[in-house]
Amino acid sequence: MSAEERIRIDRYEPTAIEPRWQRRWAELRLADTDLGDTTRPKYYLLTMYDYPSGNLHIGHWYVKTPTDALGRFHRMRGENVFMPIGFDAFGLPAENAAIKNNVDPREWTLKNIDKMRGQLRSMGALFDWNAEVVTCEPEYYRWNQWLFLKFLEAGLAYRASSPVDWCPNDGTLAREQVEGTDRHCWRCGARVQKRQLDQWYLRITKYADELLDFSGIEWPEPIRLMQTNWIGRSEGAEVVFTTARDAHQPGGDELRVFTTRPDTLYGATFMVMSPEHALVSKLTHPEQAAEVAAYIEAAGRETEIERMSTDREKTGVFTGSYAVNPVNDERIPIWIADYVLAGYGTGAIMAVPAHDERDFAFARKFGLPIRRVIAGPEVSYKDVAKPVEAAYVSHDTKDRLVNSGPHSGLPAREGFTSIVAMLENQSRGKAAVNYRLRDWLISRQRYWGTPIPMVYCDTDGIVPVPLDQLPVRLPDTVDYGGSGNSPLKSDAAFMNTTCPKCGGPAQRETDTLDTFIDSSWYWFRYLSPANVDAPVDRRIEARWCPVDQYTGGSEHAVMHLLYARFFTKAMADLGLVHEREPFKRLFNQGQILGADGERMSKSRGNVEDPDKLVSQYGADTVRLFLMFMGPWDQGGPWSPTGIGGISRFLHRVWTAALDPHGGEAGDPESGVLPAGQDSATAEKALRAAAHRTLRVVTDEYAELRFNTMVAHLMELSNLLMRYRGTEAAGSAAWNEAVLLLLLMLAPAAPHITEELWARLAAARGEESGDGAASSIHLQPWPAVDEAAAAESEREVPIQVNGKLRDKVMVPVGIAEAELEAIVLARPKIVAALEGRKPLKVIHAGGRLVNVVVR
């Protein structure tokens, strides 16, 4: 380092030191994790990988730099930290850019990745780039295909025809990718339609019950709730109704329904099928045919039209047929209505208008009978015949069944079990569980994704590509064509192939996999990214999984985070991994919004670029500012106001470390010990403050409470500055406090602390100052000296009737009687008592005294 350079950076100039240390850490291989090291406990720290949009905004910093601080903290605590990074590189933006600007999606993506690597490095984060995963590379996606084929073999993947959500621009969508009341596409916002299509599915529903079990993982309650609600388990019964014999049909068809209230079975006065139900045409009476056809046609169109309100008028049409209620052999009419959904339960319901609001509204509108079968608080069972004014929906245990044959008089809960038992005896129903969760539709009619490794042969049907022929490579160029058609269809060379079974001509599947497949197992791949034998090295996985801490946004609650859990369980059942849960601890950081309070997006023009801030203040300041803003799980609108305070703080740390004896011109107290302190008491106070800070800061790192962590370090640096230039400055206690401050700050602000650590070592004559031998980031996390941290005196607030009146300094551990005597003798307390005798004196464990009078 030249003399000029030394002088130039004797003022804290972050941009002059940060790149140098980043290079140094790379040379020292600080971030490279030896996964085989068993001498230290492992700590797998994962932050959600990003889509390579080509530009890092402040939100990326907000997610990643506190995660890095956490990793550095765990490293200093002696753990073997693995913090990989990669790119979620398949997806629509690349393909849309290709269509719009005629660029190659692969080139576009790789160029973006390259740019983002540079931006990510400017954070000073210790990502292990050796483990990098890029999902659009055949080395990665071949394992998507491999896993798909394994799932297929195990019956976890299947092809089926069913009504699917279809976006006119993006083709088929998973259920989770349809948003809002108006059912629009999560990507392009277009209104989604229903289409009957043959598509590939993954059987996530097989794991519904296990996915409801969160024992053993520490996830935020809101996420667990969202997943629980999404899975939507409900317990009830399946009841078999039989169609009645009629002039136009023989009857005897089974019409199954699912209900959560079998106890209300005697109150079923009609049935409703969804318009898509398989029995619709069979059960439609010829006289009703025209009306039914018109209704179904309208209902099909309905999904394309505005249907904002859930409480819009009920619509429906009578089929002309009847069914027989299995418990009382009553004939009830069968209707068709779109308020019954095809995809839930059996697609048909028994309607109990007296005890269901929807059925009630329907019955009112179409003049269908309403029969009370549960007596509520307003209707005792003497006047059960009273007309029902509104649906009575309740699970009150005091409610009793009425009008229910042999079950009348039973409490509702017992009615539930006795009616189910009766159905089971007669084989006309059984207890059943239903889920809202549906199987995961994974076919996509897009180019930029993983080709589904299946072949269609005229002789052998649908044939999987043999594992040893993977990967099925994505062709380089295709005609992206019109919307909704798989672009791969346009590539004859790709599509035309031979059948793996008979060798005859065959066609490849031209749909690609949902890109959420990529992120459903990527953390496994980080552990052995170059492995050519299997997606995961099971031995490494055994040691390193589950991920100890995962950080990312809560917007992934019911997509990525649920899929990842499903994949882990499925892969465990296939013997590919040991663990059944992917992420032991999850932290959802909040989201940084634009200055306008809206989501940051290019189209809104409210994207905040961190590079400007970094060149002005340095990476450390930006990192610290983001941590200091507020609780990490909160996020909020972006505002750089206040970043100057962080910058000033780091300048003070710099000054305290390098210039302890300096003083402030114009400050009368500068260099003077506080009144009543000599240098011994000052040094004691410094040590006590440093060790107490260490105690709380250690906790705050571990609990990811970065905002208060920074505040406590500020307090310590303020105290050091108060003693700067006094006799205490430069003492052993001072030096200890400075080193502790640097060590505590190191995970959050790694560059400045490394620079100061090296300079102090050089000043002590220990080394050259380049930090080669003893990077601060290789130091062990310091231990609290409890004796030093202990306080001998404490200020005790004194209240009279709960109002603060005085404070007094007393020795720690003073006897209550003694303290009470001191308190009652205080002039302010005597005055506040106004001669009244204390009724009692409350001692809050030596932390506070409250004198109660009158």
Next chain:
RNA sequence: GCCGACGUGGCGGAACUGGCAUACGCGCUCGACUCAAAAUCGAGUGGCCGUGAGGUCAUGCGGGUUCAACUCCCGCCGUCGGCACCA
């Protein structure tokens, strides 16, 4: 409509299992340094009353429990997020 989170100075926010409300920072006011400005440093800074000591009110609103409530309970209001007729 159902589920969930949140509501504290001018602003971001702090307060552990009930125990000094407003830590830390921003902003603002005044002062020091300067020819001046910036930067830096120092003092002050919740509202109201008071020259002052001090008093009094205040954690979305209204009740309650308690010696003591931002914290616990009941009832409202508001903001944000999730779900969308799930039988």
